[in-house]
Amino acid sequence: MRIAVYPGSFDPITNGHLDIIERASRVFDKVVVGVLKNNSKKPKFSAEKRVEFIERVTSHLDNVETDSFEGLLVDFAKAQNASVIIKGLRTVNDFEYEFQMALLNKALDSECETMFMMTNSKYSYISSSMVNELAGFKGDLSGLVPAEIIDDIKAKYE
Numbered sequence: 737m738r739i740a741v742y743p744g745s746f747d748p749i750t751n752g753h754l755d756i757i758e759r760a761s762r763v764f765d766k767v768v769v770g771v772l773k774n775n776s777k778k779p780k781f782s783a784e785k786r787v788e789f790i791e792r793v794t795s796h797l798d799n800v801e802t803d804s805f806e807g808l809l810v811d812f813a814k815a816q817n818a819s820v821i822i823k824g825l826r827t828v829n830d831f832e833y834e835f836q837m838a839l840l841n842k843a844l845d846s847e848c849e850t851m852f853m854m855t856n857s858k859y860s861y862i863s864s865s866m867v868n869e870l871a872g873f874k875g876d877l878s879g880l881v882p883a884e885i886i887d888d889i890k891a892k893y894e
């Protein structure tokens with residue numbers, strides 16, 4: 737069974753992330769979305785909430801699971817029996833950082849393969865911090881994040 741891990745902070749999940757998850761779920765037998773619990777970005781939403789949002793918007797995908805993790809990504813991937821790490825690339829700006837991370841993860845675990853998926857061009861400008869900034873200004877989030885979580889994001893900024 738080919739298992740892939742799709743890691744990130746998902747603070748919150750966007751339509752760009754969901755597009756990658758849907759496409760990865762067609763390529764791999766199982767996809768585990770890994771939510772980084774404590775990262776330096778000081779998340780707006782708790783890890784539990786971020787996991788719950790992802791579970792809600794991926795409920796139509798039978799082979800997708802979501803879990804949170806702390807520590808090294810390669811250790812989380814190993815614990816999930818995953819041989820592949822999936823990352824989305826939006827623009828060339830993402831490349832240098834992702835390239836470095838992929839090499840570092842390879843150095844930490846030589847069996848760990850990172851595979852990149854090009855983000856759907858419709859979503860290449862979306863990021864979680866943009867979503868949070870827009871929500872803070874009471875902007876329209878439709879089209880940026882899945883409809884099922886819009887009210888919860890708005891409520892956070894009320």
Ligand code: COA
Nearest residue numbers: 743744745746752753772807808809824855862863864865
């Ligand atoms: N569509 C929309 N937005 C996307 C996207 C897509 N397809 N892919 C990425 N993004 C956005 C994210 O929302 C995020 O936006 P933000 O900066 O506004 O929050 C940004 O692009 C960066 O995303 P990503 O590269 O996935 O980084 P991340 O911070 O969400 O997650 C981890 C990074 C979890 C993969 C990484 O920190 C990690 O592996 N940590 C564990 C520790 C470790 O093993 N470190 C390496 C060895 S020291």
